[in-house]
Amino acid sequence: MKIGIIGGAGRAGTYIYNEAVERGHDVTAIVRNKERAQHRLGTDAKLLVKDTYALTREDLAPFDAVVDALSVPWGSGQGFEHLDMAAHIVHLLRGTKTLALFIVGSSSLKVNGQLMYETFDEETAQQPWFDGAQYQYFECVFLQMTPDVNWIAVSPSMAFPTGPKTGYVRGKDDLLVDESGNSEISTGNMAAAIIDELEGPKSLHARFTVRDQA
């Protein structure tokens, strides 16, 4: 399939790009910085060099699937970009059949029946990751108000380190924890889960989550 990866040269995006290319898909990395993307993905990588907000309906029209792998640096105070960029992508895809997959953070998952976002207290709100976590939760709420786009959302586990594909376990609304108490998904396993989902969607208009196989 034709897959466009917005943020395709980022930490998660690079793994998603490589996983999709390896499986023989026609993949375009949608990036802001051409040199950085070529350095990370190779000089032969298929790129669309454009700021997210400058993307048009025409830019996204060729793709069967679009992945939002954009990230926002912790502590930048720009957490709202998670929501605003997702809103822009949704706007461009309204009424189309394009699959749109968003990585939305873990704060929209439940732990012991309670939404993680709702467990955040004053102290949590001081953490450098809070701003991004909050707006990724808002992003998830926004997607749930989007009946006219074929969106899919995926939450990582508590930790989302850089690492290879080794096998993953899939869940739905509850934070996944393995037998040893670890809640972790590598970028390689996330990439595999994302391309699996695009090849055979099971979570249209819904969110799923993944953890590393122990």
Add this chain to the structure above:
Amino acid sequence: MKIGIIGGAGRAGTYIYNEAVERGHDVTAIVRNKERAQHRLGTDAKLLVKDTYALTREDLAPFDAVVDALSVPWGSGQGFEHLDMAAHIVHLLRGTKTLALFIVGSSSLKVNGQLMYETFDEETAQQPWFDGAQYQYFECVFLQMTPDVNWIAVSPSMAFPTGPKTGYVRGKDDLLVDESGNSEISTGNMAAAIIDELEGPKSLHARFTVRDQA
């Protein structure tokens, strides 16, 4: 104050524009169609002729307050524009001190303690106004996820006919109904309520509602 009215030559916008001008404010109507705006507001009207999605942070920077008076025709299937245009305006105003007032429809109000949006059934969903009502509810939810913009939302009563300023009654989360059972706010009274709110905000980060004084 300097007030920008997006959709300032529309049915509600025209009344808001005239009310603000009458009170001596420095008012700009932000419109798509110059001729239509001059026909409605006069050839000396201060206009910014631009599509909503083409507006930039710089375009909105001069205003102390921005009013979103955009409307979407019933039955157009474009109800999502309520949400998407609000999301774009919010994006442009993030981190600023600008007052941003949005007209968000009545479906986010309560009747007998129940959210109107939640009372909508299959039959309601076939009504020509449903699409717009649904997305105006979503717009209201979106604003509630916006801590970093000085937003204010106002819901009209059940009916929102064109008519003069005659006096209004203000409420908060419940649909207002007068002694005779009418739930109605004229465009003239809505305009007065909006400019009153901008001159002395009482509902920052909140939604209020208004009805005609019987």
